[in-house]
Amino acid sequence: MSTPDTATSKSPAGIRDVAALAQVSTGTVSNTINRPDTVHPRTRAAVEKAIAELGFVPNQQARVLTGASSNVIGLVVLDIESPFYMEAAHVIERTVRESGHVVMLCNSEGDTTRESGLLAMLAAQRVRGVLLAPASLDEDADPYKDLPGDLPVVLLDYNGGPEHCSISVDNVAGGRLAIEHLLQLGHTRIAVVGGPTGLRQFADRAQGAREAIIAAGMDPEVSLIEVSTSGIGIQDGRRAAELLLEGDSPDAVFCGNDMLAFGVYRGLIDAGLSVPEDVALVGYDDIDFARDWVVPLTSVRQPIDKLGTRAARLLIEHSAREDSHTHRQEVLPPELVVRRSTDLRAPAQH
Amino acid sequence: MSTPDTATSKSPAGIRDVAALAQVSTGTVSNTINRPDTVHPRTRAAVEKAIAELGFVPNQQARVLTGASSNVIGLVVLDIESPFYMEAAHVIERTVRESGHVVMLCNSEGDTTRESGLLAMLAAQRVRGVLLAPASLDEDADPYKDLPGDLPVVLLDYNGGPEHCSISVDNVAGGRLAIEHLLQLGHTRIAVVGGPTGLRQFADRAQGAREAIIAAGMDPEVSLIEVSTSGIGIQDGRRAAELLLEGDSPDAVFCGNDMLAFGVYRGLIDAGLSVPEDVALVGYDDIDFARDWVVPLTSVRQPIDKLGTRAARLLIEHSAREDSHTHRQEVLPPELVVRRSTDLRAPAQH
């Protein structure tokens, strides 16, 4: 409106338009943009003026087509609303930005069909590579065997074996950590609210819980009450709590993630119990909310920062030297963050 | 590994490779992909076989280059971790998917410099269009006047005037709703915890609060205690609560968003007050957590669903017929959701 847009208001200016206006060749324009030091200052100024005048924006598509590698990185998560994945996305976005890349965020919604559709789309898009938090959790068959083209992929939060790069957190160790903490505090009837059977991460955490009980010389059949839920949200936790309170109440509850823990908390409060006096509560993930919850939540922290940065860097590296690349699997250790939901003496802030 | 990859393991197969293998011309391959009904069944079969054999994935970049419109839509939000924007992103992703598009999610982190960088990048990427939740909230100067190229943009949650398409929610009305509710319940000393001065949304909500007080024939100077915060997170709310409790305690608090409300809740609880008995509490946004909070939170709901779907559809439409397009501004009404944080009689679930 205010800028009269001197010339073409039809289609966005191309490099040839710029070349014509600046009275140089297209090669020179290209050089001005990509190798400014190889072009004479006077010429450069003229070209830059023309670029500004036309509002010329180089077409990235065309650029990639000629061999330049794309600066887009795909990120496929299985739940775009889960705080855990969002924090991860944030870290990844930041890391990736430092090297001039951008993230294309996609949501598989835990659906393997959608997931492979997205992978195909990202391959068609010729993205630089993909960070994939897999929806498919079949252990036997490797579902990522035949990826479209030779799309570089790094699995996120899931160890897919030696055929893939991956960064994951040791979920079994995490489960163990939680239970060891509760045992140390003297709890003997511990409930485990693990998400849906079939989600590997959650199964592993429950497995760790069992191992810890056994290592302490106790019988899981007696001291461990396992409950599975259909989802991994607050409501699911709440229902789990109701279920637990029907039988012999546990004196501690370990939840497969923080959202479940929040739900369990509500269920306990509604039943007139208090945390941690009557029941101790441990979550998993240590999302931001855990620290700020009414009763700050003890939680097994996944090192999201490391997870995200490592994964992003690994992918960029991987996609840089396409061949002669050996897949690498990194497994990070989780860490227990003790707060008041298990220990009243814990500082109010952390 | 299992697939020996007969031919080229060097660079991903191109349309000419397919044509050669199927013994047809490139045009026929293109037709097989895009207009299958115009090619003879026998030929089609041969081409499809070749495509499968080579693992051919059409290069989307090249496709776009020849004029096809991109299927990528940019989404720029100012806080990737904010539940509100994530819920919006989810809705948008879903809507956009239905028409075969994908979302490229970017985080401006409230920084206008980063924001324009992202817009330039999206323009270079030749995305179909951009949904922008603006970081720049200057009212006077229109900061989106000279967008790179003729990138179609729809402003999200912000009315940018007649020069832009936008979908927003009436924040003034929202503020009014909240206060009217509190007045109706008989509260007379109402605090308003509005975020940072300078964030328009928040300023508008506070403005609505003032209007409601005046409309009720009261004096804002007397009945309204306004507090501003430096951020819009839980911690900021908590600090605001501490500040409020130093002076004459209010009997109700209206917060600029739900996160602030959660923080205020913690501050109140820590000071030995209870909600809603001692102080009523109203949030804004009605994020998922509000319903599941320990004391379910009364909140002014932004119709995120509508916001997201409308915005996405408007953008696609806008970007379809580039010219002869008149900018449209839609303003959606907010809605009050009453829960126990203001009214004990509210049902436990909603």
Place this chain on the structure above:
DNA sequence: TTTAAAAAATGAACCGGTTCAAAATTCTCG
């Protein structure tokens, strides 16, 4: 002033698809 070397600019070919006018093939029907 001449000449060799360095610096700058050029422009056609190319990336990998799509398009479309023209050519080749198949079908219809007198």
Place this chain on the structure above:
DNA sequence: CGAGAATTTTGAACCGGTTCATTTTTTAAA
């Protein structure tokens, strides 16, 4: 069987940048 119509197939040109061998200009040295 042959003409005309309908259906398929073809392939060169194009999209908008980049590349790089070549040409042109400038600079430095003799």
